[in-house]
Amino acid sequence: MTAWNTFYRQFIELEAYKNFLIGLKNTAIIAVFGLLIGLVVGCLLATCQILPKTNRFIKFLSRVADVYIAVFRGTPMVVQLLLIHFVIFPAAGINIDSVIEAVLIFGLNSGAYVSEIMRGGILSVDIGQTEAGRALGLTYGQTMMKIVLPQAVKNVVPTLGNEFIALLKETSVVSFIAVTDLTKAFKSIGDSTFEYIFPYLMLAATYLILVLLVTGLIKLIERRMRASDKR
Amino acid sequence: MISVKNIYKNFGPKGEIKVLKGASCEIQKGEQVVIIGPSGGGKSTFLRCMNLLEEPTYGEVWLEDSLLTPPDPYLHFDVIEASRTFGKMQAEHPERAKEDIIREIKEKDLLTSREGKAYKTLLRDIESQYREDINKARSRMGMVFQHFNLFNNLTVIQNLILAPVELKLLSKEEAEARAMSLLERIGLADKRDEYPSKLSGGQKQRVAIVRALVMNPEVILFDEPTSALDPEMVGEVLDLMKDLAKEGMTMVVVTHEMGFAREVADRVLFMADGVIAEEGTPKDIFENPQNPRLQQFLQKVL
Ligand SMILES: Nc1ncnc2c1ncn2[C@@H]1O[C@H](COP(=O)(O)OP(=O)(O)OP(=O)(O)O)[C@@H](O)[C@H]1O
Ligand SMILES: [Mg+2]
Numbered sequence: 001m002t003a004w005n006t007f008y009r010q011f012i013e014l015e016a017y018k019n020f021l022i023g024l025k026n027t028a029i030i031a032v033f034g035l036l037i038g039l040v041v042g043c044l045l046a047t048c049q050i051l052p053k054t055n056r057f058i059k060f061l062s063r064v065a066d067v068y069i070a071v072f073r074g075t076p077m078v079v080q081l082l083l084i085h086f087v088i089f090p091a092a093g094i095n096i097d098s099v100i101e102a103v104l105i106f107g108l109n110s111g112a113y114v115s116e117i118m119r120g121g122i123l124s125v126d127i128g129q130t131e132a133g134r135a136l137g138l139t140y141g142q143t144m145m146k147i148v149l150p151q152a153v154k155n156v157v158p159t160l161g162n163e164f165i166a167l168l169k170e171t172s173v174v175s176f177i178a179v180t181d182l183t184k185a186f187k188s189i190g191d192s193t194f195e196y197i198f199p200y201l202m203l204a205a206t207y208l209i210l211v212l213l214v215t216g217l218i219k220l221i222e223r224r225m226r227a228s229d230k231r
Numbered sequence: 232m233i234s235v236k237n238i239y240k241n242f243g244p245k246g247e248i249k250v251l252k253g254a255s256c257e258i259q260k261g262e263q264v265v266i267i268g269p270s271g272g273g274k275s276t277f278l279r280c281m282n283l284l285e286e287p288t289y290g291e292v293w294l295e296d297s298l299l300t301p302p303d304p305y306l307h308f309d310v311i312e313a314s315r316t317f318g319k320m321q322a323e324h325p326e327r328a329k330e331d332i333i334r335e336i337k338e339k340d341l342l343t344s345r346e347g348k349a350y351k352t353l354l355r356d357i358e359s360q361y362r363e364d365i366n367k368a369r370s371r372m373g374m375v376f377q378h379f380n381l382f383n384n385l386t387v388i389q390n391l392i393l394a395p396v397e398l399k400l401l402s403k404e405e406a407e408a409r410a411m412s413l414l415e416r417i418g419l420a421d422k423r424d425e426y427p428s429k430l431s432g433g434q435k436q437r438v439a440i441v442r443a444l445v446m447n448p449e450v451i452l453f454d455e456p457t458s459a460l461d462p463e464m465v466g467e468v469l470d471l472m473k474d475l476a477k478e479g480m481t482m483v484v485v486t487h488e489m490g491f492a493r494e495v496a497d498r499v500l501f502m503a504d505g506v507i508a509e510e511g512t513p514k515d516i517f518e519n520p521q522n523p524r525l526q527q528f529l530q531k532v533l
Contacts, residue, residue, distance in 0.1 A: 134369065136394035138366070146393060
C-alpha cells in the first residue's frame, strides 16, 4: 500500500477526519478566543502603564503590569502551559475543560504581547491630539476613547495581525495538556499507521492555509480602515 | 477675565529647568493681547499655563472667579500668617513687622508641607470656595495650536461637534447647525466630510479656529497660529483672527507676526527669560521700547 493510500484509508474510511475537525475547531477556538482575551488583558495592562502616574495606586498598578509582562514574555509558552496546568490550577483546585484552560492561558500570554503593541500604538499618536482634546474640556478618558485609541488601533492593526498569526501557530503546543488540536489530530494518524509523510504534510498545509486566510483578513481590515481617512 | 498670578514653571525630574520665573498678567474681557518675545523665552509655556496644559509649579491662574490651580499659599497673606513657620519666626523676633516676616518667607520659599491645621484649613477653604473643575474651565477657553492638531481620525464636521456634544453643551443637531454656519462663514462648508489630511495648512488652521468657536468660548488662546503655514496661507488665518478681534472676542495671541500685533493688539506683552519684561500699547512697545532686551529684540525682528 502506498503512503497516500494508507493516509486516505485512515482519514476517510476509518474516519480520522472527525478527529481532524475537532482539532481544527479547537485550534480555531484557542487562537480566536485567546486573542480576544489577549486584547482585553493587553488593553488593561497598557492602560495601567500609560495612565499619568499621579498617585501611588497608579504607580503600583504600573509596576504590576511591568512584572506581568516581564514574566509572560520571558518564559516559553509551553512552560507556562505546563506550569499552570500541572501545578498552579491543581494547587488552586481549579478543574476545567482543557480547551477553556488553553484559551485562558493563551489569552494571558497574548495579553503581555498585545499590551506592548497597544502601548507603542498609543505613544505613536501625536501628543498634540491629546492636548487638543484636553484643551476643549474633554476628560482624559474621553480623549483616549474618542481620539487617541481609534488612531492607535489603526496604527497597530498590522502588528496585531502578526501577533494573531504567531498565536495561531503557537497553539500547536496545547497537546502537552491533552487538548486535541490540529497537530495532535494529524500526529495520531501518523502514530496509528506508522506513515508520517502525508499526515505531516497535510498538517503543514492546514496551518499554511489558516495563516493565509488570516493574512487576507488583516489586509481587508487594514484597507477598510485606510479608506476611512483616504490617505 | 483671566488673571495669571506670579507663575513659576520648572521642568525636568528635579525641576532644574526653570522656564517661568514669576510671570503675571491680567486679560480683560474683550481685549486682544499679543505676547511677543525671543524664542525660548517661555511664551508657549506661559500661554499653556493659562488653561493648565502645563501645571504651574507655583502661582495661580484665575478665570473670572474660578481658581484653576491649587491655591498658592505665597499669594495669600492670611495663609502665610497661619503657618507654623510664621509663628516660629514671630516668636523668635516679636519685634519684627508682620510684612517683613511674610516677605522673608516668600523670598526664601520657607513654607513646607507641614504648616499646621489652621494653615491647611485656610487653604482648603479657598479651594472649596473658588476652585473649578479644570475640564469645565477649559470648555470656556478655546485654544489654537501652531500645528493645528485637528483630530486625524475624524472628519471636519466631526472635529467641530465632538467636544460640545460629548460635553453635553449642545445637542448633535444644534452643534452641527452651529458648525455649518461657521464653516460657511470661512468658506469651507463643502469640506464638511473631508478628513483633515485632505486640507491645506491654512484650511486646517481655520477649521481649528472654528473648532474653538463652536464651543462659544469666553476667550481664545493662540500659540503661534501662523508659524507652521506656508507664507501664502498666513493671510487667510490672520484675516479670520482680525475678524474675531473686531467682533470683540477676547484673545491672547503668541505670535511672531509684528504687523498683526501692531494692528490688532490692545496690549502687547514682551516676554523674555520667563518674565513679562515689558508691557504696553503697540505704540509704546514698538515706538518707545524701554527694556534693552526689547530694543534688541525689535531690532532683530523689524
Ligand atoms: N516639557 C518641557 N520639558 C523641558 N523643557 C521644556 C519643556 N517645555 C518647554 N521647555 C523649555 O522651556 C523653554 C521655553 O519654552 P517655550 O516653548 O515656552 O518658549 P517660547 O517662548 O514659546 O519659544 P518659541 O518662540 O521658540 O516657541 C525652552 O528652553 C524649552 O526648551
Ligand atoms: Mg512657543
